[in-house]
Amino acid sequence: MTPPTSQPPSLQPPRPEQRPREVAAPGGRRVDPYYWLRDDSREDAQVIAHLEAENRYFEQTTAAQQPLREQLFAEMKARIKEDDAGPPEFDNGYWYYSRYEAGRDYAVHCRRQGTMDAPEEILLDANLEAEGNAYYRLGAMEVSPDNRWLAWTEDCVGRRQYRLRIRELATGATTAPRVDNIQPDLAWASDSRRLLFVQQDETTLLGNRVLLLSREAGAEPELIYEEKDDAFFMGVHRARSGRYVFITLQATETSEWRFAPADAPEAGFAPVIPRTSGHEYDVEDHGTDVVIRSNENAPNFRLLRAPPNEAAERTRWQEIVPHREDALVEGFECYDEWLAIEERVDGLLRMRLRRWDGSDERLIAGDDTPSAIHLIGTPEPSSPTVRYAQSTLTTPETIYDHELASGSRTLVKQQPVVGDFDAADYASEYRWITVRDGARVPVSLLHRRDTPLDGSAPILLTGYGAYGICLDPGFSSHRLSLLDRGWVIGIAHVRGGEDLGRAWYDAGRLAQKPNTFRDFMDVSDTLVTEGVCAPDQLHATGGSAGGLLMGVIANEYPGRYRSISAHVPFVDILTTMLDPSIPLTTNEYDEWGNPERPEDYATIAAYSPYDNIRAQAYPPMLVSSGLWDSQVQYWEPTKWVAKLRDHQTDEAPIFLATEMEAGHGGRSGRFQRLHEQARDYAFVLAEANGGG
Template sequence: MTSETVKAALAPVAKKVPFEMEQHGHKRIDDYYWMRDDSREDKEILAHLAAENKFVDAQMAHTQALQDTLFEEMTGRLKKDDASVPYQRRGYWWYTRYEGDNEYAIYARKKTTLDNKEDVFLDANVLAKEHEYFSLGGVSVSTNNNILAYSTDTESRRLYVIEFKDLATGKMYDDKLVNTSGSIVWANDNKTVFYIKKDVQTLLGYQVYRHTLGSSQDNDKLVYQEDDTTFYTGIGKTRDSQTIYIYHDSTLAAGASVISAETPNADFTPLAPITSGHEYDFDQHNDWYYIRTNLDAKNFKLVKVSRSESSDTSKWQDVIPHRANVYFEDFIVFNNHLVVEESENGNTNIRVINLKTNKETSLPFNDAAYVATFDTNPTADSDKLRYYYSSLTTPGSVIEVDLNTFESTTLKQDEVLGDFDPNWYQSERIFVTARDGKKVPVSLVYRKDKFKKDGTNPLYQYAYGSYGATIDPYFSASRLSLLDRGFVYALAHIRGGQMLGRTWYEDGKMFNKMNTFTDFIDVTKSLTEQKYAAKDKVFAIGGSAGGLLMGGIMNMAPELYLGIGAHVPFVDVVTTMSDPSIPLTTNEYDEWGNPANKDSYEYMLSYSPYDQVKAQDYPNVLVTTGLHDSQVQYFEPMKWVAKLRDMKTDSNKLYFQTNMDAGHGGASGRFRRYKELALEYAFFMDLVGINK
């Protein structure tokens, strides 16, 4: 055995440099605080990350054939020459498509009819050619269809550069707008664009600028600055292209400021006051604003108001009233129909209201667990609705329904290449009773001929559980590689998400955060008790805030899990939330709490995975991150792994892989990311003796 082989066989051990932190009279010692380097250039840190990667490669080398098989399976199910469903707007049909083994999309259009010649106006593969990492942000064409604006990030820090192209000549403009969020909104004069500039330290987009094509960025006009660092700032344009808006969004308040797209030099004015506890979003239809609001409506309702009177909430007229048992999610106003998307008892309903007759019709969905949501519907002058549908057994589909006759046409269903039949698989929606009596929805899928409800199958249990994000039960072709090998897949809709409405979210945030962890644990216990899975073959997976979930359950109930997949995990909660210079921190005080407050500090400390690591046995763990992650900094999982390796009392596997070119979303491109998924699947399969 060579010296290099010996080194690779030994898990890297990090040095300890005690760093004392004191808050509210309480002292914490962080032995690995030294691992933070905002420049990402420290040679010792980079060498340690490289050693961890080498260790993973060495320890997983015996699974390489399995990883290769899984990668080929997953990418082999994907249609290489694929295209989106074209939609019509401003005299063109617009669509994206992929070719062969290319990682990125080609953006194209056809004038008037789909029989006309294709005009490729952007090929992301060409832009990505010289870069290890590439992300295309906004792609926006001027209202006269002649000028393209697009934004790119080649560092994975989500700092985008906006550039412009003349679509008639193919020539690039000299204009380059740097350090932006990537969003681009055109005014209707075809020469003015609005964009958001970011703070390069916190990566918070807080300044909205107006840029005139052909001028220097130095001359751009600041039109709005958000000084409250608990707010995110967004920009957009209404569906009728008549109003440009700035969207102000924090955990407890949301709203918009607007101008006419015809008068880009005007001053933005609030559509309605931005007040704590009130969240609203809107669309415009003729002389009316339609507003989705939680004003006296916890689960949101729909109102309308004359555009000239929008700031006076007493003039708001109920269109869809508040209902305590229905969460109002989204809406589209057509000239003749209002279509609403709402959720009841965890299932989505799309309801159509004829504005002339007031007749209501709900679209039929038959799967036990599914996702149904609006697709591209660019204009109000249509009697057809496009929506996206998927379930745990049904590949993603774009469906068009006639709103008068309710005849539907499947415009596209994602093709799964190879040996696949949806009838081989079974999905279920069950409810698990949590320890406090609440009923937690769980979506399940398995392959019928590989499953016996006798407690022998391995279980892959996934959840997120934060920010009110609902993880819908969608189809995944890559997941088939698990199901075909006998895994049961469970999606736990735990508190902190919004599957059962706004209360479900509030019961899993701030001082209720512990419910997120206990719900996940209680789902695990119930699934094994009900014989859906073997008690000694349970795997838990989560990323980002879901990685926090993984860290929490590992500390609280390590004996339940054979393996854990923690991806870009947010695990050093108290230290991160105590530092406003770290991206996203200040925006999230109302999600987790502000450690400057003693009660928040103590509660967060009680579940913070990094702080709660102790001398005990832990499951087998695979941790992944990206060096350039701007949402969860690489040093959080790096520190966590070092502390786990020092404290744990078992001999189970603990692997830590860092993508040195990627950020929060992992590897870029449509195929490359499956390498990371293949590693995770192989890690789990190896633990239960599956080697092919």
């Protein structure tokens, strides 16, 4: 198949200058002609000019798509209930909730004392805080134990470097302590005077120091804990019980939790279980014990309990939920009389409730297939209900409260869709596709009931396949703009996610990483050969690590796809993983491999999209990026697009669209993000219809 071109002959793409530079590589000499496009400061005038030229080229070349973009934006915006509010939750004497006001991008966060009939107190109006910023993202928002103070973190750039702010709720007086470049999470000490947070390294942005700060003006933060191993991500949070503060340390294959009394965090944090290579665990306290989710002798995890000061002694472990080969224990939450467990079976997420004494057990599964049951939980362990959300591809997210005493459920909220939406007009299915090595890959499909799966409809197929992350079936009102135009949406649950347990993840990382790509290509082939999709109407999309997937299929199997959309794609993986100064590199050696080791170098070099571009025809491609991205640096997609154009033997358009005031997640604000979605949909719709 030769994809059509939508590139008018009068418009030519930007051609950045080639400045060959040898990049140190233990596996051999590598020369990068576009290395100079990397500018850590984001201030190089030539680099900025090139990115702006790319944006102009995209806008001018696709000018004919602008009316469609505007129409798509209007459709998606019209489905949003603009004055919506989230369900309230009770915590420490107050009902907390967030609401949106018509026409505004950000939420207003509120509370009412004792009852929802009490006067509303506005804790934080993110619309006001965002004023004057092209980008705004709220991180953590924590009320002090005495209910008098609000602490929050905010990112005004998109770089995921947050700053701390504190507000006295009675007066509204707000301070911004001299603390920035921190992670979003916070934890109050019991005295409501001191806060714990995680400071990031200035270069790598790796959180490596836990600091304790008094909220009094002029106070200097005190170092509480410093992590020397740069393979670990770090977090801090207060236990639901309020008894402890936890420091969490997580590498790909190893974790460690440290705890201290919330009333004396300065006393130091002791490990619940000292780290051991290959042992992953997490913790919540219950009564006088801690409950531990551990993968020791249990690849899919099991649940245990032990006294916190004796949990390091395996002889003190009491098993609560044993390991199962067919079920991944994904998460849990402790209540006074009950244990709530998230478990994944055959790729689908569900919830199990179990009395601590074992006298009662309940399974809560979705009302449709595919579906997912997400444990939302409640702030207080004494709550008489467990809150969960049910999501399917055809039905808006529905939130329920499950009554623990009676087993009944109460509908709390279903996300509204404005307009004439009827879930009965849409259908989904969950099928299994056998790939080349015999593995069975689950695939979710979504379409209108009047759109037959007979090969006549175009399909937009997405995948991810990394970090054990699962693309759970969930509703999106934005997708209706494609579905109502006769499209099918597909999700390939490829290896590298944890859909079928830990083994599914392990089979898609390190030396087994190529399975991720093969799974996606084989699913693509099967959808065509089984007559679900026309051979010339399969479109692929993926972001971040899913963008890496898009980069590989573009090199390996370009003729299969009518178009490819790669968003913030991780495509220069070999160069990045050879540079420990780049954020995330050192944390991810156990995910991708350390290319300083010859065997890892060979594996990565064999699939790295930037290193495997070849002289061939490429399909039309839309590549998006964020200048301030700290997860996938902007220069990766920028260099990739330039090199692709150097080697392509056809005239299919390859576009780069860079958000100049955003990072990895794109624009902030619920309406601003719709412009990006409308742009992406307009691209695939135009390419499906011959370009233009």
